[in-house]
Amino acid sequence: MDFHLSDEQRAIQDLARTFAREELIPGCAAFDRLADGEDAFPWDLVERGSKLGFNALAIPTKYGGAGANVLTQCLVMEELSAGDPAVSKVYSHNWKALFGLMAIASEEQVLRVIPDFIEDPRYCLGIAMTEPNSGSDNSLPYAGDTKSGPMLSAVRDGDHYVLNGLKKFIAMGKQAKMLTVFGRTDKSVPWTEGTSAFLLFPPKEGFEIGRLHDKVGLRLYPQFDLLFDNVRIPVEDRLGEEGTVHASRRNITNIGTLEATSTALGIARHAYELAVEYAKERVQGGKPIIEHHAIGTLLLEMFTRLEASRTLLWRSACSIDNGGDDDPKLARATKVMAVETLNYIASHAVEVWGGMGVMKEAPMEKIYRDAIQLYHMGATNQLNILKALPLL
Numbered sequence: 001m002d003f004h005l006s007d008e009q010r011a012i013q014d015l016a017r018t019f020a021r022e023e024l025i026p027g028c029a030a031f032d033r034l035a036d037g038e039d040a041f042p043w044d045l046v047e048r049g050s051k052l053g054f055n056a057l058a059i060p061t062k063y064g065g066a067g068a069n070v071l072t073q074c075l076v077m078e079e080l081s082a083g084d085p086a087v088s089k090v091y092s093h094n095w096k097a098l099f100g101l102m103a104i105a106s107e108e109q110v111l112r113v114i115p116d117f118i119e120d121p122r123y124c125l126g127i128a129m130t131e132p133n134s135g136s137d138n139s140l141p142y143a144g145d146t147k148s149g150p151m152l153s154a155v156r157d158g159d160h161y162v163l164n165g166l167k168k169f170i171a172m173g174k175q176a177k178m179l180t181v182f183g184r185t186d187k188s189v190p191w192t193e194g195t196s197a198f199l200l201f202p203p204k205e206g207f208e209i210g211r212l213h214d215k216v217g218l219r220l221y222p223q224f225d226l227l228f229d230n231v232r233i234p235v236e237d238r239l240g241e242e243g244t245v246h247a248s249r250r251n252i253t254n255i256g257t258l259e260a261t262s263t264a265l266g267i268a269r270h271a272y273e274l275a276v277e278y279a280k281e282r283v284q285g286g287k288p289i290i291e292h293h294a295i296g297t298l299l300l301e302m303f304t305r306l307e308a309s310r311t312l313l314w315r316s317a318c319s320i321d322n323g324g325d326d327d328p329k330l331a332r333a334t335k336v337m338a339v340e341t342l343n344y345i346a347s348h349a350v351e352v353w354g355g356m357g358v359m360k361e362a363p364m365e366k367i368y369r370d371a372i373q374l375y376h377m378g379a380t381n382q383l384n385i386l387k388a389l390p391l392l
Protein backbone atom coordinates (compact mmCIF):
# COMPACT_ATOMS: atom_id res chain seq x y z
CA MET A 1 0.00 0.00 0.00
CA ASP A 2 1.18 3.50 -0.87
CA PHE A 3 0.95 5.84 2.15
CA HIS A 4 1.63 8.89 0.01
CA LEU A 5 -1.24 11.41 0.00
CA SER A 6 -1.99 13.38 -3.15
CA ASP A 7 -1.61 17.18 -3.27
CA GLU A 8 -5.41 17.50 -3.22
CA GLN A 9 -5.68 15.30 -0.16
CA ARG A 10 -3.00 17.29 1.66
CA ALA A 11 -4.70 20.56 0.74
CA ILE A 12 -8.11 19.57 2.11
CA GLN A 13 -6.46 17.99 5.16
CA ASP A 14 -4.64 21.28 5.86
CA LEU A 15 -7.83 23.26 5.38
CA ALA A 16 -9.66 21.03 7.87
CA ARG A 17 -6.78 21.24 10.36
CA THR A 18 -6.72 25.02 10.20
CA PHE A 19 -10.50 25.28 10.59
CA ALA A 20 -10.33 22.90 13.55
CA ARG A 21 -7.57 24.80 15.31
CA GLU A 22 -8.68 28.34 14.56
CA GLU A 23 -12.44 28.00 14.77
CA LEU A 24 -13.65 24.72 16.27
CA ILE A 25 -11.43 24.48 19.35
CA PRO A 26 -12.00 28.08 20.50
CA GLY A 27 -15.60 28.20 19.26
CA CYS A 28 -16.96 24.98 20.72
CA ALA A 29 -15.70 25.06 24.30
CA ALA A 30 -18.28 27.65 25.35
CA PHE A 31 -21.11 25.92 23.46
CA ASP A 32 -20.26 22.68 25.24
CA ARG A 33 -21.09 24.31 28.57
CA LEU A 34 -24.52 25.59 27.51
CA ALA A 35 -27.60 23.86 28.82
CA ASP A 36 -29.18 21.72 26.14
CA GLY A 37 -31.50 23.51 23.82
CA GLU A 38 -31.80 24.75 20.30
CA ASP A 39 -29.34 27.56 20.99
CA ALA A 40 -26.70 24.96 21.82
CA PHE A 41 -26.45 23.82 18.20
CA PRO A 42 -23.47 25.59 16.58
CA TRP A 43 -25.22 26.67 13.41
CA ASP A 44 -22.68 29.35 12.49
CA LEU A 45 -19.74 26.97 12.74
CA VAL A 46 -21.61 24.27 10.84
CA GLU A 47 -22.44 26.76 8.11
CA ARG A 48 -18.88 28.03 7.96
CA GLY A 49 -17.48 24.49 7.59
CA SER A 50 -20.07 23.66 4.93
CA LYS A 51 -18.96 26.68 2.94
CA LEU A 52 -15.40 25.38 3.13
CA GLY A 53 -16.69 22.18 1.53
CA PHE A 54 -16.84 19.73 4.44
CA ASN A 55 -20.55 18.87 4.20
CA ALA A 56 -20.64 17.94 0.53
CA LEU A 57 -17.09 16.62 0.20
CA ALA A 58 -17.92 13.03 -0.72
CA ILE A 59 -20.97 13.67 -2.88
CA PRO A 60 -20.24 12.20 -6.32
CA THR A 61 -19.28 14.73 -8.97
CA LYS A 62 -22.22 13.63 -11.15
CA TYR A 63 -24.48 15.21 -8.49
CA GLY A 64 -22.35 18.35 -8.19
CA GLY A 65 -20.28 17.32 -5.16
CA ALA A 66 -16.51 17.17 -4.75
CA GLY A 67 -16.44 13.39 -5.23
CA ALA A 68 -13.88 12.75 -2.49
CA ASN A 69 -13.08 9.10 -1.88
CA VAL A 70 -13.44 7.34 1.48
CA LEU A 71 -9.78 7.86 2.47
CA THR A 72 -10.02 11.62 1.83
CA GLN A 73 -13.24 11.84 3.80
CA CYS A 74 -11.58 9.96 6.69
CA LEU A 75 -8.57 12.31 6.63
CA VAL A 76 -10.84 15.34 6.88
CA MET A 77 -13.00 13.81 9.62
CA GLU A 78 -9.92 13.03 11.71
CA GLU A 79 -8.82 16.67 11.48
CA LEU A 80 -12.25 18.09 12.29
CA SER A 81 -12.75 15.67 15.19
CA ALA A 82 -9.44 16.77 16.66
CA GLY A 83 -11.04 20.23 16.77
CA ASP A 84 -14.51 19.29 17.90
CA PRO A 85 -15.92 15.81 17.29
CA ALA A 86 -19.53 16.95 17.59
CA VAL A 87 -19.30 19.45 14.72
CA SER A 88 -17.30 16.88 12.78
CA LYS A 89 -20.10 14.38 13.46
CA VAL A 90 -22.62 16.72 11.85
CA TYR A 91 -20.73 16.44 8.55
CA SER A 92 -19.80 12.77 8.87
CA HIS A 93 -23.33 11.83 9.92
CA ASN A 94 -24.60 13.60 6.81
CA TRP A 95 -22.02 11.65 4.79
CA LYS A 96 -23.26 8.37 6.24
CA ALA A 97 -26.91 9.33 5.78
CA LEU A 98 -26.45 10.42 2.16
CA PHE A 99 -24.57 7.29 1.17
CA GLY A 100 -27.24 5.26 2.93
CA LEU A 101 -29.84 7.10 0.92
CA MET A 102 -28.02 6.64 -2.38
CA ALA A 103 -27.85 2.89 -1.71
CA ILE A 104 -31.60 2.49 -1.39
CA ALA A 105 -33.25 5.44 -3.17
CA SER A 106 -34.22 5.87 -6.80
CA GLU A 107 -32.39 8.46 -8.88
CA GLU A 108 -35.46 10.69 -8.71
CA GLN A 109 -35.54 10.47 -4.90
CA VAL A 110 -31.81 11.19 -4.63
CA LEU A 111 -32.28 14.26 -6.80
CA ARG A 112 -34.96 15.56 -4.46
CA VAL A 113 -32.34 15.79 -1.71
CA ILE A 114 -28.84 16.32 -3.05
CA PRO A 115 -29.18 19.63 -4.95
CA ASP A 116 -30.75 21.31 -1.89
CA PHE A 117 -28.16 19.68 0.34
CA ILE A 118 -25.31 21.11 -1.72
CA GLU A 119 -26.96 24.51 -1.97
CA ASP A 120 -27.85 24.92 1.71
CA PRO A 121 -24.89 25.07 4.15
CA ARG A 122 -27.27 24.25 7.02
CA TYR A 123 -28.78 21.15 5.45
CA CYS A 124 -28.67 18.25 7.93
CA LEU A 125 -30.01 14.73 7.52
CA GLY A 126 -31.56 12.30 9.99
CA ILE A 127 -31.60 8.52 10.18
CA ALA A 128 -34.55 7.35 12.30
CA MET A 129 -34.06 3.68 13.12
CA THR A 130 -33.61 3.20 16.90
CA GLU A 131 -36.66 2.81 19.15
CA PRO A 132 -37.03 2.31 22.91
CA ASN A 133 -36.99 -1.49 22.48
CA SER A 134 -34.85 -1.85 19.38
CA GLY A 135 -31.21 -0.79 19.50
CA SER A 136 -28.56 -3.41 18.80
CA ASP A 137 -31.18 -5.74 17.33
CA ASN A 138 -31.28 -3.37 14.38
CA SER A 139 -27.61 -4.16 13.75
CA LEU A 140 -27.65 -7.84 14.59
CA PRO A 141 -31.02 -9.34 13.75
CA TYR A 142 -31.81 -12.86 14.94
CA ALA A 143 -33.10 -15.26 12.31
CA GLY A 144 -36.81 -15.97 12.50
CA ASP A 145 -37.48 -13.48 15.31
CA THR A 146 -40.61 -11.45 14.58
CA LYS A 147 -40.64 -9.64 17.93
CA SER A 148 -37.46 -7.60 17.62
CA GLY A 149 -36.41 -4.72 15.40
CA PRO A 150 -38.29 -1.52 14.58
CA MET A 151 -41.95 -1.54 15.64
CA LEU A 152 -43.00 1.86 14.33
CA SER A 153 -45.87 0.77 12.13
CA ALA A 154 -46.20 1.81 8.49
CA VAL A 155 -49.60 0.75 7.21
CA ARG A 156 -50.58 1.17 3.58
CA ASP A 157 -53.69 3.29 3.07
CA GLY A 158 -54.34 3.88 -0.63
CA ASP A 159 -51.52 5.92 -2.09
CA HIS A 160 -50.04 6.67 1.36
CA TYR A 161 -48.45 4.90 4.30
CA VAL A 162 -49.61 5.88 7.79
CA LEU A 163 -46.81 5.92 10.36
CA ASN A 164 -47.38 5.52 14.10
CA GLY A 165 -44.80 5.03 16.83
CA LEU A 166 -41.73 6.47 18.52
CA LYS A 167 -38.09 6.81 17.55
CA LYS A 168 -35.34 7.34 20.11
CA PHE A 169 -31.85 8.92 20.17
CA ILE A 170 -32.16 10.29 16.62
CA ALA A 171 -29.17 12.48 15.83
CA MET A 172 -30.16 15.95 14.63
CA GLY A 173 -33.80 14.86 14.63
CA LYS A 174 -34.82 18.48 15.09
CA GLN A 175 -32.28 20.06 12.75
CA ALA A 176 -32.74 17.56 9.89
CA LYS A 177 -34.39 18.84 6.73
CA MET A 178 -34.88 15.28 5.56
CA LEU A 179 -35.08 12.09 7.60
CA THR A 180 -34.92 8.49 6.47
CA VAL A 181 -37.50 6.75 8.67
CA PHE A 182 -37.60 2.98 9.13
CA GLY A 183 -41.04 1.48 9.76
CA ARG A 184 -42.54 -1.97 9.92
CA THR A 185 -44.73 -2.71 6.92
CA ASP A 186 -45.24 -6.36 7.97
CA LYS A 187 -45.05 -7.51 11.60
CA SER A 188 -45.78 -11.16 10.78
CA VAL A 189 -42.26 -11.71 9.44
CA PRO A 190 -38.83 -10.85 10.95
CA TRP A 191 -37.99 -7.16 10.68
CA THR A 192 -35.30 -7.92 8.09
CA GLU A 193 -38.10 -8.88 5.70
CA GLY A 194 -40.89 -6.62 6.95
CA THR A 195 -39.29 -3.19 7.23
CA SER A 196 -39.34 -0.34 4.75
CA ALA A 197 -37.73 3.08 4.74
CA PHE A 198 -39.38 6.38 3.88
CA LEU A 199 -38.34 9.93 3.07
CA LEU A 200 -39.74 12.48 5.50
CA PHE A 201 -39.43 16.21 4.92
CA PRO A 202 -40.52 18.11 8.08
CA PRO A 203 -42.73 19.81 9.02
CA LYS A 204 -45.39 17.16 8.57
CA GLU A 205 -48.78 16.79 10.21
CA GLY A 206 -48.61 14.30 13.11
CA PHE A 207 -44.79 14.42 13.26
CA GLU A 208 -43.41 15.91 16.45
CA ILE A 209 -39.99 16.44 17.94
CA GLY A 210 -39.86 14.90 21.41
CA ARG A 211 -37.31 15.26 24.16
CA LEU A 212 -33.73 16.26 23.60
CA HIS A 213 -31.44 13.77 25.38
CA ASP A 214 -28.90 15.33 27.72
CA LYS A 215 -25.49 13.73 27.07
CA VAL A 216 -22.14 14.00 28.85
CA GLY A 217 -20.13 14.41 25.66
CA LEU A 218 -20.48 15.31 21.97
CA ARG A 219 -22.93 17.84 23.31
CA LEU A 220 -23.18 19.81 20.08
CA TYR A 221 -24.41 16.74 18.21
CA PRO A 222 -27.94 16.37 19.67
CA GLN A 223 -30.23 13.32 19.91
CA PHE A 224 -34.01 13.58 19.98
CA ASP A 225 -37.05 11.39 20.40
CA LEU A 226 -39.40 11.61 17.41
CA LEU A 227 -43.13 11.04 17.69
CA PHE A 228 -45.32 9.77 14.85
CA ASP A 229 -49.09 10.11 15.18
CA ASN A 230 -50.82 9.12 11.93
CA VAL A 231 -48.10 10.66 9.78
CA ARG A 232 -49.05 10.19 6.13
CA ILE A 233 -46.20 9.50 3.71
CA PRO A 234 -46.90 9.23 -0.03
CA VAL A 235 -46.09 5.84 -1.55
CA GLU A 236 -43.58 7.49 -3.89
CA ASP A 237 -41.52 8.42 -0.82
CA ARG A 238 -40.93 4.77 0.09
CA LEU A 239 -37.31 3.85 -0.61
CA GLY A 240 -37.11 0.71 -2.75
CA GLU A 241 -39.58 -2.13 -2.77
CA GLU A 242 -41.63 -2.77 0.35
CA GLY A 243 -39.77 -4.93 2.88
CA THR A 244 -36.40 -4.91 1.10
CA VAL A 245 -34.56 -2.18 2.99
CA HIS A 246 -32.45 -4.49 5.14
CA ALA A 247 -31.03 -6.31 2.14
CA SER A 248 -30.25 -3.11 0.23
CA ARG A 249 -28.52 -1.44 3.20
CA ARG A 250 -25.89 -4.15 3.56
CA ASN A 251 -23.41 -2.54 1.18
CA ILE A 252 -23.26 0.74 3.12
CA THR A 253 -22.33 -0.71 6.49
CA ASN A 254 -18.61 -0.16 6.22
CA ILE A 255 -18.84 3.56 5.46
CA GLY A 256 -20.77 4.07 8.71
CA THR A 257 -18.16 2.06 10.57
CA LEU A 258 -15.23 4.04 9.19
CA GLU A 259 -17.08 7.28 9.84
CA ALA A 260 -17.16 6.47 13.57
CA THR A 261 -13.54 5.30 13.41
CA SER A 262 -12.35 8.63 11.97
CA THR A 263 -14.16 10.49 14.74
CA ALA A 264 -12.48 8.29 17.35
CA LEU A 265 -9.07 8.83 15.80
CA GLY A 266 -9.40 12.62 15.78
CA ILE A 267 -10.34 12.78 19.46
CA ALA A 268 -7.51 10.37 20.31
CA ARG A 269 -4.97 12.45 18.44
CA HIS A 270 -6.05 15.63 20.16
CA ALA A 271 -5.76 13.93 23.57
CA TYR A 272 -2.32 12.56 22.70
CA GLU A 273 -1.01 15.92 21.45
CA LEU A 274 -2.23 17.72 24.56
CA ALA A 275 -0.67 15.05 26.78
CA VAL A 276 2.72 15.44 25.08
CA GLU A 277 2.50 19.23 25.24
CA TYR A 278 1.64 19.21 28.94
CA ALA A 279 4.32 16.63 29.75
CA LYS A 280 6.96 18.87 28.15
CA GLU A 281 5.90 21.90 30.16
CA ARG A 282 4.97 20.49 33.55
CA VAL A 283 7.96 20.25 35.85
CA GLN A 284 7.99 17.86 38.81
CA GLY A 285 10.96 16.09 40.37
CA GLY A 286 13.19 18.85 38.97
CA LYS A 287 12.50 18.19 35.28
CA PRO A 288 9.65 18.10 32.74
CA ILE A 289 7.52 15.08 33.53
CA ILE A 290 8.07 13.71 29.99
CA GLU A 291 11.62 12.94 31.13
CA HIS A 292 10.33 10.62 33.84
CA HIS A 293 10.23 7.18 32.27
CA ALA A 294 6.80 6.34 33.63
CA ILE A 295 5.32 9.25 31.69
CA GLY A 296 7.60 9.00 28.63
CA THR A 297 6.82 5.33 28.04
CA LEU A 298 3.11 5.97 28.53
CA LEU A 299 3.22 8.65 25.83
CA LEU A 300 5.08 6.33 23.49
CA GLU A 301 2.47 3.64 24.05
CA MET A 302 -0.22 6.18 23.15
CA PHE A 303 1.67 7.13 19.99
CA THR A 304 2.05 3.49 18.95
CA ARG A 305 -1.64 2.68 19.40
CA LEU A 306 -2.65 5.87 17.61
CA GLU A 307 -0.46 5.12 14.59
CA ALA A 308 -1.62 1.50 14.49
CA SER A 309 -5.26 2.61 14.48
CA ARG A 310 -4.68 5.17 11.75
CA THR A 311 -2.82 2.64 9.61
CA LEU A 312 -5.71 0.22 9.94
CA LEU A 313 -8.20 2.97 9.10
CA TRP A 314 -6.31 3.94 5.94
CA ARG A 315 -6.04 0.28 4.96
CA SER A 316 -9.80 -0.18 5.41
CA ALA A 317 -10.62 3.05 3.55
CA CYS A 318 -8.36 2.11 0.62
CA SER A 319 -9.93 -1.30 0.51
CA ILE A 320 -13.31 0.34 -0.13
CA ASP A 321 -11.88 2.95 -2.50
CA ASN A 322 -10.20 0.24 -4.55
CA GLY A 323 -13.61 -1.24 -5.13
CA GLY A 324 -12.98 -4.47 -3.33
CA ASP A 325 -13.86 -3.96 0.32
CA ASP A 326 -11.72 -7.08 0.22
CA ASP A 327 -12.38 -8.18 3.76
CA PRO A 328 -15.75 -7.11 5.20
CA LYS A 329 -14.69 -7.75 8.79
CA LEU A 330 -11.75 -5.36 8.46
CA ALA A 331 -13.76 -2.15 8.95
CA ARG A 332 -15.45 -3.57 12.05
CA ALA A 333 -12.12 -4.65 13.53
CA THR A 334 -10.76 -1.18 12.73
CA LYS A 335 -13.59 0.56 14.54
CA VAL A 336 -13.24 -1.65 17.63
CA MET A 337 -9.50 -1.03 17.78
CA ALA A 338 -9.84 2.73 17.27
CA VAL A 339 -12.42 3.07 20.02
CA GLU A 340 -10.32 1.02 22.45
CA THR A 341 -7.31 3.13 21.46
CA LEU A 342 -9.27 6.33 21.99
CA ASN A 343 -10.42 5.38 25.46
CA TYR A 344 -6.96 4.17 26.42
CA ILE A 345 -5.41 7.45 25.26
CA ALA A 346 -8.13 9.71 26.68
CA SER A 347 -8.02 8.16 30.14
CA HIS A 348 -4.22 8.16 30.30
CA ALA A 349 -4.06 11.71 28.95
CA VAL A 350 -6.27 12.78 31.85
CA GLU A 351 -3.76 11.05 34.12
CA VAL A 352 -0.78 12.82 32.53
CA TRP A 353 -2.49 16.14 33.19
CA GLY A 354 -2.70 15.32 36.90
CA GLY A 355 -5.35 17.28 38.80
CA MET A 356 -5.74 19.66 35.88
CA GLY A 357 -7.01 16.71 33.84
CA VAL A 358 -10.41 16.88 35.51
CA MET A 359 -10.74 20.64 35.85
CA LYS A 360 -13.36 22.27 33.66
CA GLU A 361 -11.05 25.19 32.95
CA ALA A 362 -8.71 22.81 31.07
CA PRO A 363 -9.46 20.95 27.79
CA MET A 364 -8.89 17.37 28.90
CA GLU A 365 -12.13 16.66 30.73
CA LYS A 366 -14.18 17.47 27.59
CA ILE A 367 -12.06 15.09 25.55
CA TYR A 368 -12.67 12.37 28.12
CA ARG A 369 -16.43 13.01 28.04
CA ASP A 370 -16.43 12.98 24.24
CA ALA A 371 -14.37 9.79 24.09
CA ILE A 372 -16.86 7.50 25.83
CA GLN A 373 -19.55 8.38 23.30
CA LEU A 374 -17.77 6.35 20.67
CA TYR A 375 -18.38 2.98 22.30
CA HIS A 376 -21.88 2.82 20.92
CA MET A 377 -21.62 4.83 17.69
CA GLY A 378 -21.40 2.88 14.43
CA ALA A 379 -22.93 0.06 16.55
CA THR A 380 -21.42 -0.95 19.89
CA ASN A 381 -18.02 -2.61 20.00
CA GLN A 382 -19.61 -5.89 21.10
CA LEU A 383 -21.95 -5.80 18.13
CA ASN A 384 -19.11 -5.10 15.71
CA ILE A 385 -17.21 -8.06 17.12
CA LEU A 386 -20.26 -10.31 16.94
CA LYS A 387 -20.90 -9.29 13.34
CA ALA A 388 -17.27 -9.90 12.38
CA LEU A 389 -17.10 -13.35 14.01
CA PRO A 390 -18.95 -15.31 11.28
CA LEU A 391 -16.55 -13.77 8.74
CA LEU A 392 -13.48 -15.37 10.34
Ligand SMILES: Cc1cc2nc3c(=O)[nH]c(=O)nc-3n(C[C@H](O)[C@H](O)[C@H](O)COP(=O)(O)OP(=O)(O)OC[C@H]3O[C@@H](n4cnc5c(N)ncnc54)[C@H](O)[C@@H]3O)c2cc1C
Nearest residue numbers: 127128129130134135136137169170171223376380382383
Ligand atom coordinates in the same frame (compact mmCIF):
# COMPACT_ATOMS: atom_id res chain seq x y z
C1 LIG B 1 -24.80 9.81 20.40
C2 LIG B 1 -25.78 8.87 19.79
C3 LIG B 1 -26.21 9.05 18.49
C4 LIG B 1 -27.16 8.19 17.94
N1 LIG B 1 -27.66 8.46 16.71
C5 LIG B 1 -28.65 7.67 16.20
C6 LIG B 1 -29.30 8.02 14.97
O1 LIG B 1 -28.98 9.04 14.35
N2 LIG B 1 -30.26 7.19 14.51
C7 LIG B 1 -30.64 6.05 15.16
O2 LIG B 1 -31.50 5.35 14.67
N3 LIG B 1 -30.05 5.70 16.35
C8 LIG B 1 -29.08 6.50 16.89
N4 LIG B 1 -28.52 6.19 18.10
C9 LIG B 1 -28.90 4.97 18.78
C10 LIG B 1 -27.79 3.90 18.70
O3 LIG B 1 -27.77 3.35 17.40
C11 LIG B 1 -28.08 2.85 19.77
O4 LIG B 1 -27.91 3.48 21.03
C12 LIG B 1 -27.17 1.65 19.63
O5 LIG B 1 -27.51 0.91 18.49
C13 LIG B 1 -27.25 0.74 20.85
O6 LIG B 1 -28.60 0.43 21.14
P1 LIG B 1 -29.13 0.58 22.62
O7 LIG B 1 -28.74 1.91 23.13
O8 LIG B 1 -30.57 0.23 22.61
O9 LIG B 1 -28.30 -0.49 23.46
P2 LIG B 1 -28.66 -2.05 23.60
O10 LIG B 1 -28.92 -2.64 22.26
O11 LIG B 1 -29.72 -2.22 24.62
O12 LIG B 1 -27.30 -2.63 24.15
C14 LIG B 1 -26.92 -2.62 25.52
C15 LIG B 1 -25.64 -3.43 25.67
O13 LIG B 1 -25.89 -4.81 25.31
C16 LIG B 1 -25.00 -5.23 24.31
N5 LIG B 1 -25.71 -6.14 23.41
C17 LIG B 1 -26.89 -5.92 22.76
N6 LIG B 1 -27.23 -6.98 22.03
C18 LIG B 1 -26.26 -7.91 22.22
C19 LIG B 1 -26.04 -9.22 21.75
N7 LIG B 1 -26.88 -9.78 20.89
N8 LIG B 1 -24.94 -9.87 22.17
C20 LIG B 1 -24.07 -9.29 23.01
N9 LIG B 1 -24.21 -8.03 23.50
C21 LIG B 1 -25.29 -7.36 23.11
C22 LIG B 1 -24.56 -3.95 23.59
O14 LIG B 1 -23.31 -4.12 22.96
C23 LIG B 1 -24.50 -2.98 24.76
O15 LIG B 1 -23.27 -3.13 25.42
C24 LIG B 1 -27.60 7.06 18.68
C25 LIG B 1 -27.14 6.86 19.97
C26 LIG B 1 -26.27 7.76 20.53
C27 LIG B 1 -25.91 7.57 21.97
